[in-house]
Amino acid sequence: xxxxxxxxxxxxxxxxxxxxxxxxxxxxxxxxxxxxxxxxxxxxxxxxxxxxxxxxxxxxxxxxxxxxxxxxxxxxxxxxxxxxxxxxxxxxxxxxxxxxxx
Amino acid sequence: xxxxxxxxxxxxxxxxxxxxxxxxxxxxxxxxxxxxxxxxxxxxxxxxxxxxxxxxxxxxxxxxxxxxxxxxxxxxxxxxxxxxxxxxxxxxxxxxxxxxxxxxxxxxxxxxxxxxxxxxxxxxxxxxxxxxxxxxxxxxxxxxxxxxxxxxxxxxxxxxxxxxxxxxxxxxxxxxxxxxxxxxxxxxxx
Numbered sequence: 644x645x646x647x648x649x650x651x652x653x654x655x656x657x658x659x660x661x662x663x664x665x666x667x668x669x670x671x672x673x674x675x676x677x678x679x680x681x682x683x684x685x686x687x688x689x690x691x692x693x694x695x696x697x698x699x700x701x702x703x704x705x706x707x708x709x710x711x712x713x714x715x716x717x718x719x720x721x722x723x724x725x726x727x728x729x730x731x732x733x734x735x736x737x738x739x740x741x742x743x744x745x
Numbered sequence: 746x747x748x749x750x751x752x753x754x755x756x757x758x759x760x761x762x763x764x765x766x767x768x769x770x771x772x773x774x775x776x777x778x779x780x781x782x783x784x785x786x787x788x789x790x791x792x793x794x795x796x797x798x799x800x801x802x803x804x805x806x807x808x809x810x811x812x813x814x815x816x817x818x819x820x821x822x823x824x825x826x827x828x829x830x831x832x833x834x835x836x837x838x839x840x841x842x843x844x845x846x847x848x849x850x851x852x853x854x855x856x857x858x859x860x861x862x863x864x865x866x867x868x869x870x871x872x873x874x875x876x877x878x879x880x881x882x883x884x885x886x887x888x889x890x891x892x893x894x895x896x897x898x899x900x901x902x903x904x905x906x907x908x909x910x911x912x913x914x915x916x917x918x919x920x921x922x923x924x925x926x927x928x929x930x931x932x933x934x935x
Contacts, residue, residue, distance in 0.1 A: 645746060646749070647748050647752045651752060652789070655756050655759075655760075655789075657847075657848050657851055659760065659763055661844060662764055663763070664840065664844055665767055668836070669767070670767070674772060674821060675767075675775060678767075678776070678779050678814075679767055681779060681783075681806075682763050682766065682767070682779070682782070685783065685786050685806075688786070689789050690851075692789065692790050692793045693789075693793055695795065696794055698863060699866050699867045700864055701864070701866070701876065701877070701880045702865055704795050704877065705877075705881065707795075707798055708877075709888060709892055711801060711806070712896060714810065715805055715809060715899070716896050716898070717899075718810050718813055718814070719902065720899050720906070722817040722907065723902055723903040723906030723907045725821075726907045727907070729821055735821060
């Protein structure tokens with residue numbers, strides 16, 4: 644209990660990933676959906692850093708860096724698209740985005 | 746001992762902050778709780794000896810991403826209460842089943858990987874930032890450059906998408922001008 648091992652970090656990472664998954668499933672506001680995806684990416688970063696520490700391997704930290712870079716560019720493009728959509732329709736509700744419905 | 750205290754403290758704080766983020770109905774509370782959670786996550790990186798990753802986490806997430814969200818929220822009507830959806834049981838249970846399967850796989854992974862080969866071993870005699878630089882600029886040079894090009898593409902895309910009609914200042918116009926301007930804007934399909 645007092646000795647923190649790899650399993651502790653993996654359990655925490657899974658818990659945070661579950662919270663993010665619940666957010667993705669429940670939210671209809673697209674901005675809140677972006678927040679939930681940030682939680683998903685961050686929980687995976689914890690797992691990468693923990694595995695990198697406990698296996699003495701740098702590859703985990705490197706992958707965490709690239710995940711952060713992906714997240715930053717995703718936010719830039721996503722928010723740009725969101726602003727364009729809000730200017731066109733006046734809301735960012737997920738239920739109104741049915742223009743691709745067959 | 747202190748590692749355990751720090752781990753449990755920050756684990757509880759991070760979980761609570763992210764729980765607030767996904768359950769609150771106010772967008773501003775969600776943003777603030779998310780920023781706090783990001784800061785608390787960097788504590789795990791410092792505990793794990795990944796100092797450079799922790800600093801990057803604070804700078805990029807709470808410095809850049811959160812500021813971007815805060816500026817982006819100025820465009821949206823965030824004072825309104827958010828609606829939640831109750832999606833069908835099949836989707837929720839299917840995704841929960843997948844998540845449970847993933848938990849089992851994650852717990853089984855260390856058992857399987859006992860004979861995993863170490864690609865880039867951590868040298869304890871040199872500092873973390875120096876070691877990160879040495880690995881990043883030798884073994885991961887090509888992915889690093891590709892990530893740089895991807896960030897450039899994302900920056901240009903953000904400017905092009907969000908920067909439309911930024912040349913007209915609504916604050917310098919008279920009130921009736923703004924009404925006319927908005928009426929004219931409604932007819933324009935972007």
